[in-house]
Amino acid sequence: MEHIHSGSGKRPELQFPCLVSRLNTITNRKCQWHEYPKVRDYDFEDIRFYQWQKFPAREFATFLQDWLFFGLLRAILPAEIVVRVDDFVRTNDRGERYITTHKLVNDYLKPWEKILSEMPEEEMRKLTKENRRVLEKARNLSYHLSELPRALGPHLFPPLQLECVLPCALLGHALSISNASPITNDALCHAWTTGDLIAEQMELQGWCPFIVCGIKHSHDITTRCYFTTLGRPKTKKYKTPRNHARCTDTLCDQTRIKDAQHTTQHCTCAxxxxxxxxxxxxxxxxxxxxxxxxxxxxxxxxxxxxxxxxxxxxxxxxxxxxxxxxxxxxxxxxxxxxxxxxxxxxxxxxxxxxxxxxxxxxxxxxxxxxxxxxxxxxxxxxxxxxxxxxxxxxxxxxxxxxxxxxxLETCDDDTSTLEVLARLRLxxxxxxxxxxxxxxxxxxxxxLVGSTPRSWDDIADAAIQLPREGYQRRIAEELMNTYSKLFFPRIMNETFVDEPEPLDSGVGAINMEVGEVPGESPFITERVLSEVIEQLSNRVATNIRDEPQCLSLLLNLNTKLVQDAVKEEECEECKVNEPNCAEGDRGDPPGVEQKKSSDSNDHFSIPSEAGMVMLLRLANQAAKLTPDHVRPRGCFPPSMIFPTGRRLRRRGFRWAPQSYLYSGALQSFSSFLPLKVHDARFRITRDRPSGLLCESEHGLRVMYPGLLITDIDSVRPVAEHFIIDSSDEPIEGMPKFWRCTYTKDVQGGGGAWEDIAPRSNSDSCDKMDMRQLAIIVDGFNNLDSSQSFSSILVKVTGECPEGGYTVQRLGRLVGAATPKDDDYEWMRDPWLRVKGSWLPLTQMWCVD
Known part of the structure; x- marks a missing residue:
């Protein structure tokens, strides 16, 4: 779109059809925007729940663009600014009409920002708050309209084609930025689009799917649109683009080429x-x-x-x-x-x-x-x-x-600072x-930009000086925010003045060898570990067994112990799978892919379980040395127990992912848990402890609210979708009724929900005591008003000597608070209702 700064490449040949011929009846009054679907005889509840099949596709598509583009402009902009359809339409030689935004900034956004700046502060706050309500509703609709279907169904595609949704999302994002005034300092810049269309365009340009996937959910729509204008990357050696036809979301096939190469194609130097x-x-x-x-x-x-x-x-x-x-x-x-x-x-x-x-x-x-x-x-x-x-x-x-x-080598001395930042990100x-x-x-x-090494300090200084036009400074700020966690992070240098306790031998020897990492503290906090794992969740390694030793270096742990654990495990696998392997190499240097043997048992292509277990034990030992005044002892983010994916198989560590690296599946977890938890029942505010390994080796000790399942009133099998009813024992801030969707773990444990839950009360005595099933909820406050929240279904195996329950994870639940009188038919069925009793917010769990 023309209002966004363009890079040195050619803009993608995207055309955004204009379906609207004249302005709708929406004025600048916010309420009229909310009521407009009713004016056009569309049921907003059907729109809210994306029941696209209930509308005539052609008419509904025109309505959506009318409402989410031109209607949004008139609802947000003040009455002094007149919206003209012709300002946003261009016509080609064949008379076809397309959306354009070349007048958006100068003729609409700048005058609006000037009007906002001249308003009294209280009036401006009120107006921007009203605008946010409209923009948030428009954002939700635009996001779901922009999503490609993920599963087969009778209605695969939304009624508005993606080329029509993208201008709505870009406009909404631009309005959100302008609505965030310096006084309110509240930029509503959540995702306006899934980015499916932008990702598709980048791949059509020749960008590697592995790179595109890495930035798909990491940047806002403005930055991603700028990426599409950079042009297809080339290599300095051949001056031609690389062929990424064989690449996937999880691996760039071109990185498999590892032989030493000359700087130019025909060089034959020694x-x-x-x-x-x-x-x-x-x-x-x-x-x-x-x-x-x-x-x-x-x-x-x-x-x-x-x-x-x-x-x-x-x-x-x-x-x-x-x-x-x-x-x-x-x-x-x-x-x-x-x-x-x-x-x-x-x-x-x-x-x-x-x-x-x-x-x-x-x-x-x-x-x-x-x-x-x-x-x-x-x-x-x-x-x-x-x-x-x-x-x-x-x-x-x-x-x-x-x-x-x-x-970056294909750039030259004239390459702009913004493009250098973007090329590094890509x-x-x-x-x-x-x-x-x-x-x-x-x-x-x-x-190294071209043949010139540019100082990062100079690049950062130049980024601050970029102009606001075309959102250049905003794009640079977002990119620099990414790099701030990568270069010179203060968080990795946290030190404490307290003297550490004496270390035990063996696993307790967490210090590095003398002279290897001088002058650094071995203490690890949840904040440090969260930062490291967050960065790793978007990275890959050709030899995945490098991960434990690389993490041990990052966390200043004893890398030799981790190396020895990995090596010992490899030798055991060699004896079983490849008897002659012990006489050969045990792996290439870091970053080099292991050559697969003809045998399918390639033990270098799977994570090292022994290495990860040793790493977790060392991290836990370091966390126990953390001074009490810093945080309650522990270093593991408690939310590590919630994401799906493959996990370690060793007893006591089955809560932990096999790898924290990118694998194409969602492995990330929330690190924004409150440090303080207020228990309204007892009117006490407590410190929320970090996760710590249970000394009785029952798993990871975490504090979370939860619910014991007390009754399944049914004579039929329980479905994967069901209702939790805790109305008999409500707790403040927790939903009385909430809808759940169950997903069994990829490996081990749970199985399907029908296999876990008894079919009737009479069966429960034969299968298991109902109090052996529980739900751990990822949240502490106001879940009754949350759109959705994560939780896991667990089997209670006993009580831990350190307090709380010992449990085994069975599968993941996604829940959402649901009103008792919701008119979904399946909610009324008694066999879809499970009763439970809430546990306190400070409940401790040892999760395996």
């Missing part, structure tokens, strides 16, 4: 090797091996000079995706042209003139994992493992970290597991 034996020696001595590229002279060929990092020899650590050409699974070697390119970039960071000779003392030093982590793990197994454990120290002690990505680099820590621990960051 290969350079570092002194691997000296590199290994440096690692054994807890030093950082660094390199310089020495250009050819009259008496010698080009080579790599070796050195050790110390206070007098600063170095640059290179952060990259192996598939972009700097990786090499065959060994510690790289093409001459790549080493030369790195040296030129590093010299520019250190401000070394081009004409100076890069001798042993003249050029800048740099570290690259391809060359500085021994690849021969059969000969240098201990050095390889120790190099991985030193990763955090390497990036933390580097003078700078240089980010290299193939998408890069493969930002979605890789190992790259996350490399930005976390950096002192300073440079991004």
């Amino acid at each position: 290969t350079l090797l570092p002194p691997v034996a000296r590199v290994a020696e440096a690692i054994r001595n807890a030093s950082t091996p660094v390199l310089q590229y020495l250009p050819p002279t009259d008496s010698a060929l080009s080579s790599l000079s070796f050195g050790f990092s110390n206070s007098s020899s600063p170095y640059v650590a290179i952060s990259h995706v192996w598939a972009d050409g700097l990786g090499n699974p065959r060994g510690n070697e790289t093409p001459d042209c790549q080493a030369k390119r790195l040296q030129q970039a590093v010299d520019r960071i250190f401000h070394i003139p081009k004409n100076s000779k890069s001798t042993g003392s003249g050029g800048g030093w740099w570290w690259l994992d391809t060359l500085c982590v021994p690849a021969d793990k059969k000969k240098y197994e201990k050095e390889y493992e120790k190099a991985i454990r030193q990763m955090k120290m390497i990036y933390a002690q580097a003078d700078s970290v240089l980010i290299i990505d193939s998408g 890069s493969n680099w930002i979605r890789r597991l190992w790259c996350y820590q490399e930005g976390q621990f950096a002192k300073s960051i440079y991004v």
Whole structure:
């Protein structure tokens, strides 16, 4: 849409049909917008519940655009601004009419913002509050109209085609931004569209589905529309776009190419090797091996000079995706042209003139994992493992970290700051597991844009100076908010002055080896862990078994214990699945895909359960050392028990996901739980504790309200949709009647609801005591007015010595408060009603 700033590429050839020929009867009065469906003889309740099949498609589509686009304009804008249909319509040579927004900002939004700014504060607050009610209703409708069908049914598509919905969403989003005045400071910028059409357009342009999926739910509609104007990314080597036809939402097929590559297509330069034996020696001595590229002279060929990092020899650590050409699974070697390119970039960071000779003392030093982590793990197994454990120290002690990505390499010196920010967000680099820590621990960051390393500080300063026109500054601010959690995060450096308690041996030895992570605290809080897992939920790793050791580095835990647990598990699997595997390699360096064997039992492609269990135990031990004044002890976000997906199989850890990395399925959980919980029944406000492993090994101890199922009054099977009736023992803020949808867990435990619940009271004595079933609810307050909330169905297995119930998770429930007199027919059926008794808000559960 024309009111949004355009990137350097070609705008997508999207056309938005205009179905409306004249303005409707809506004036600027808000109530008339709410009543307009009734004026047009449409039942709003049918619209509210998306019963599209009840309306004639062609007429209804015109009504929706009339209501959600032009009607919304007239309802929100003051009477002084006259809305003209012709200002938003363009006609092509064939007489076809399409929506345009090229006059929206200058002729409508700017005059409106001026009127708002001149209003008395109280009047402005009242007006913007009324506008929010209209905009929220329009947003809900636009969002559901923009969604592609997820399942087969008699009415696959909504009545308004996606090309007509998108302008409504863009307009509504723009109005929401303008309605958020500086005084109210309330930007109603929730999702106006699912983004299905935008994602489809990006993939048609040639963007990788893996990249598109990564930004689909992470940015608002304005930012995503700007992404579509950047143009299809190319590679510097071939100057042509990559072919992503074989890519999926969970993996970019192009990242499977890992052989070392030259900087240009027809280059045939020689290969350079570092002194691997000296590199290994440096690692054994807890030093950082660094390199310089020495250009050819009259008496010698080009080579790599070796050195050790110390206070007098600063170095640059290179952060990259192996598939972009700097990786090499065959060994510690790289093409001459790549080493030369790195040296030129590093010299520019250190401000070394081009004409100076890069001798042993003249050029800048740099570290690259391809060359500085021994690849021969059969000969240098201990050095390889120790190099991985030193990763955090390497990036933390580097003078700078240089980010290299193939998408940014195709830019040039004239590329705008906004486009650099967007290209980085759409890069493969930002979605890789190992790259996350490399930005976390950096002192300073440079991004290689074309052949020029740009300082991140300079990029951030330039982003602040971007103009407001075309929402450039807003887009930049949203992108910078994403990077603020990635680069220099303060949260990862939380320290406490208290002396830690003495550690037990074995699992309790959470400190890193001496010299590996100096001067950092081992304490872990829920806030830290939430931030880390949130970032990982959008990342992938080719070798998923790297995840536990990478997390241990991020959380400053004992990576060696995690490595040993993973290795021991691999050896056990090798004995069962591949007897000869123990004599070969146990895995490629970080970021390198494991080659699948002909046997289907590829143990490198599944998460390491032993590694994750060890990681969780170490994190729990660190959380127990957290000083009491910081938070109630514990570090696990309690909401980790709610998401669906595959979970660990080990007893006491079946509440935990097998992996926190992106898998295409929804794995995220809410980290916005209140720190204080007010119990209205006793008029007491308590600290809400973080999750902590039960010392009796019954699972994760969490505090949540819940409901014990007391009765299923039925002689028929219970359906997957049913009503919870807790009206006999109501509790303030909790729904008396709520509708549930049950989903069994992917693995183990529950089975279908019909298999869990008894069919009648008489059966309950034979199957199980009804008080053995309970529901843990993800929330503490005002659930009776919530649109929906998550919960899980559990089986009560006993009482924990530490207090509360020990339970086993069976499946997930999604609930919504439902009025007793709701006219849904299925709600009246007695066999769909389950009675329950509420437990206190401070109920403790040990969930396995």
